[in-house]
Amino acid sequence: MNIKYIDLIDQTFNFPQQEFKVKNNKLQFHDIDLMQLVKMYGAPLKFTYLPKISENIINAKDWFNNAIKKVNYKGNYHYCYCTKSSHFKYILDEALKNNIHIETSSAFDIDIVKSLKKSGKLSDNAYVLCNGFKRDQYIANIVSLIDGGHKNCIPIIDNYEELDLILDETSSKFNIGIRIASEEEPKFEFYTSRLGIGYKNIVNFYKKEIAQNPQVDLKMLHFFINTGIKDTAYYWNELTKCLKVYIELKKICPTLNSLNIGGGFPIKNSLAFEYDYQYMIEEIISQIKIACDEAEVDTPDIFTEFGSYTVGEAGGAIYEVLYQKKQNDREKWNMINSSFITTLPDSWAINKRFIMLPVNRWNEEYERVLLGGLTCDSDDYYNSEQHINAIYLPKYDKKKTLYIGFFNTGAYQESIGGFGGLQHCLIPNPKHILISKNENGDLTTKLFKEQQKSEEFLSILGY
Incomplete structure (x- = not known):
């Protein structure tokens, strides 16, 4: 025995x-x-x-680029690191060796971005996606990046007031994204995420607040699933709803060219862990392409913002x-x-x-x-x-x-x-x-x- x-x-x-x-x-x-x-x-x-940080970033880039090539997808892939997973300098120094971008969550994140730019670790052309609920200090720090000439700083609008708060602080032209308030899994204690704007309200918000404003261009739609990217009916259903919004917006918003499929990859939590990353990415890319081709709109650039997957x-x-x-x-x-x-x-x-x-x-x-x-x-x-x-x-x-x-x-x-x-x-x-x-x-x-x-x-x- x-x-x-x-x-x-x-x-x-x-x-x-x-x-x-x-x-x-x-x-x-x-x-x-x-x-x-x-x-x-x-x-x-x-x-x-x-x-291991660089290894995982390189793997994800390869998987996405392989999928893009396989399905003949007309769009680019951009890897963002979600800094809230670990803000330490040694983490950012390693991750940024791989020509990636940054996603922020709060005001002090922008100070980290400025430090990285000053030291030459973060390129002036890197995307800085500003997520989270934004008020005075966070707004002021975002505006300082925009006014400082960082053209790829994209505040992701979380609620109806945030755009006006940014416009009150700057006369510069800038780009924005909009976060979709996805519906949570049935087992959750509430139905809809507290973050973002509801599916049914986004198009009207664009028409009313953005379409006629020459100072603002809508560039990105941000889709985030709290449970991460998993091969479940719930995930695919939410992605389908997101694509319907993207297509409806794209038909009236020529500047919209990016889709952020936030919500991270799972990481290994046991010796029995199995997850087919390449399969999931190919399915996501294929579904986006099929939906856009059927609607006769251009396919978007794809952004991800992996935190746990990057450093866990x-x-x-x-x-x-x-x-x-x-x-x-x-x-x-x-x-x-x-x-x-x-x-x-x-x-x-x-x-x-x-x-x-x-x-x-x-x-x-x-x-x-x-x-x-x-x-x-x-x-x-x-x-x-x-x-x-x-x-x-x-x-x-x-x-x-x-x-x-x-x-x-x-x-x-x-x-x-x-x-x-x-x-x-x-x-x-x-x-x-x-x-x-x-x-x-x-x-x-x-x-x-x-x-x-x-x-x-x-x-x-x-x-």
């Missing part, structure tokens, strides 16, 4: 996989020796493997199992030396799944466990509800330290967790490591941020 942890994985999944393999009883991630990383920097730690699979976290608590005959709690609430907030807030694997001791017997964090909060745990099935790990042995890794955690966790600020129960942020490759293709590591110290917490708290 096979009872080793590696046997369990071999029997359950196709393993090894592209990014995961086991060497000398230890897990490697993109050929990174994770135990060596622990020996160098200790645990807990977070890391970002920067080359670049991130990881490693924890040490400190102790095992047996609370009853069935439940064993492996206590980690950090907190899920503070370091992986999506795992408890929305039961988000991440890939979880032991870093060492793969050739030893396994057991079923629960994982608990250090805070005194009953919600600070990770169990089978977040995981794709029961959690199994090598058996706890106080003489053999066990390290566990969570992978594809690179999107949103630092921002939601309040990186560098107060943490629940004052559990510190782990140290953060950046991993890259040099000119010879060798892996290099760099300490980005030390683990938080008590002095930082006390300063914030006013002590």
Whole structure:
């Protein structure tokens, strides 16, 4: 009978996989020796493997361009990075190596855009798509870009007042987009997204507020599905409704030439993850082409704004199992030396799944466990509800330290967790490591941020 942890994985999944393999009883991630990383920097730690960002961007561009060529689509593809997924400079520096564009969500995003432009990282010709609900500071910052000559700054109108607010602040000619308020999935607590303007109202809004205004050109229709791009009847139905609006608008608005199919690609959340990116892209491109050809209107340029897909699979976290608590005959709690609430907030807030694997001791017997964090909060745990099935790990042995890794955690966790600020129960942020490759293709590591110290917490708290 096979009872080793590696046997369990071999029997359950196709393993090894592209990014995961086991060497000398230890897990490697993109050929990174994770135990060596622990020996160098200790645990807990977070890391970002920067080359994965460029890899995913290049893949998406190839898939779209292949689909465009295959169906003879008359339009170009533009990849935008959704900055709210991770605003860190090292993320933007890596992503912008790939000739991409930016999508913003709030006022301070524009300050990041200006910094990137000043440093030469972001081209003056790059598109800056300004999404989100906009008021004074965000409007002022957008206008400063427009008045500064950034012609491809496109505020995406979210509600009926925003256009007037921009017009009140500038006499420059500028381009805009309009966001469609898509209908949510039936299981949602509400019917229609709070963001954007309803399908039935967009054409009238254009006729009344834009068509006769020489200062404004409508360039883009923005279609966003909260659940992301998935092969479901719901997604295809919403896309069809979006295309009807695009076609109706295009017939009366010659400047309209772009369709933003916002709503991201899923990322790998288990070793059993399967998703045919090329198929989905070909279907989307084909449906847009068929609808436009039938209506005898020009096909639009395609924009996407991928956030999690860009950065999610670049991130990881490693924890040490400190102790095992047996609370009853069935439940064993492996206590980690950090907190899920503070370091992986999506795992408890929305039961988000991440890939979880032991870093060492793969050739030893396994057991079923629960994982608990250090805070005194009953919600600070990770169990089978977040995981794709029961959690199994090598058996706890106080003489053999066990390290566990969570992978594809690179999107949103630092921002939601309040990186560098107060943490629940004052559990510190782990140290953060950046991993890259040099000119010879060798892996290099760099300490980005030390683990938080008590002095930082006390300063914030006013002590």
